[in-house]
Amino acid sequence: MIVRKNHLQRWIPYLFVAPAFLLIMGVVAYPILNVMVRSFHIQEEDRYGLDHYYTLFTSKIALNNLYYTSYIVIITVLLSIVLAYALALYLRFTQSWASRLIGALYLLPRFIPGLVAVNAMITVIRDSGLLNRIALAFGYDIKPGLMFNEKGIILMNLWFNVPFATMLLMAALSNIPQSLIDSARDVGAGRIKLFVHMILPLTLKDVMIAATFIFMSNIGSFTTPYLMDSSSPQMLGISLFTQFSNMNYEYAAALSVLMFFLCSLSAAVYIYTNMRDKQWEK
């Protein structure tokens, strides 16, 4: 397309982007900057320093919370991706009543309000919940033991994130042309070879995207641990809430920045995969 580049035209895209961009700057970037500045402020002595960050990385409780959260999030990301990949492969390459029905049903959990879903899950998995009652009906008294520890949280995270990751991976898998797969089969590629050498590399970018978003949304998760977890160790989202409620604003700010940093790390991975792909496409 031949575009005559005069001054006005050069500014049009910026003009179009301006309202949304200004909003992001005003309601997101500026508050974040404020939080960052406040996180260095030491209220009692009215000076600026790294004290809050020092506490975050040395206090046993804070470190435990950090480990605990990382552990839950990493397990969640890995399990979600593996399960979602398996489900997406099944949905993509199987034509049957089961796959069609699952294909129609798998997206709903993504849209159920968080609190509703967590409460629904609690009525099933708590020690006097549905699972226990079903077991009792068969004459066994099985206590699932999934509440107030990380198992229930991971289970709940899977409930939210497997459908999400399946959705991303389904989109990626359906972008692989069937002819490509057929031709690979024709030259003798078995299932495993097909997967390792073709399907996996072609969807790796989407795996990274899914992992990034699952990571980011779970680092600061609040509703699930708030309703399901015990009081110690705490996930970072809960810890943040406690600090805010106790009016430790500066310390909470430092904690927010730490969580932001963790998210940025995963976002960096995401950006790297996206950009590298772009260069390869060009």
Added chain:
Amino acid sequence: MRLIRVLLWTLGESDTLESLLSQTMLTWQREIASCAGLAAELSKEERRLRMFSFKGFYYALGRRKVIEFIIFSVFVLFFYLPLLNLIMLAFSNKYEAPALFPQEWGFKWWDYVLGQKNLMSSIILSFVIAIVTTLLSMCICLPAAYALARFEFPGRKLLFLSFLLSDAFPKMGLYVAIGIIFYKLNLIGTLPGVLLIHVLNSLMFMTWIPANAFRSVHRQQEEAARDAGAGPFRTFLHVTFPLALPGIIVAALFTFLGSLEEAQGTMLVGFPQFKTMPIEMYGIIMQYATTAGPVFSLILMIPTIIVLLLFRRYLSAENMANGFKIK
């Protein structure tokens, strides 16, 4: 049909649990057997005997079908059992500890919930806010999405990425920081304040999904319209916009549903004045988890399910996945 009849029958005269369980099991097995086309070959008794053991089940249906059945069962049990249990709880008047099914079914909690006088006003408020949020967000973000999709300019990628910012920072920290700023600006407890919070949550989807949708409209189609004499505005309105519409609808749905269930930010910025549906209900859901809570949960879910059903043909994995990618 058969399943429904069995359910009705058991509800009517279920004396023991076993009868219910065995009856449902039998029905399932019959369904599966007829699926496999075995119904004709086997007599009733034979089928019953065969299907009762796992081995018999396995050989009668074949490995593939059995695996499929297991996958499907696990899927339904994990994702839908909690929701189904919620429905059961919502329609039970009396439900005491060891029993699997309620002792008494009924609408007791519905009467209680629907009798709350703030309920209707909070639902209406939520819908008004959600609709205004969606329109506002479209007005702000669609031009940006179009520019990001159609123009190549320095800083495009960076601008694209800036919309990720609100997702990368912990929401609570962000809301508190916004709350402090809003307090200085006297926006606490005002409609603009609440709307800003809701729009903020939609910025990423509202730019990324439509931008990717605009980008996948072929330039040649736009050029053809231009060649036929349409101006840039007309081209957009009659060619680009309709072709990108599925993406825009998905983004609008995400925004609408997100706004309907937003509670944290609304609580912080607009609490006493703006009691939206989730704020009104969250307290009760947490307090009365097994009595009035399920009823509220269902009421909260109804709009979501209606919207999803109405627009299900737009909600392809493809369209939604666009909300998480930079093209």
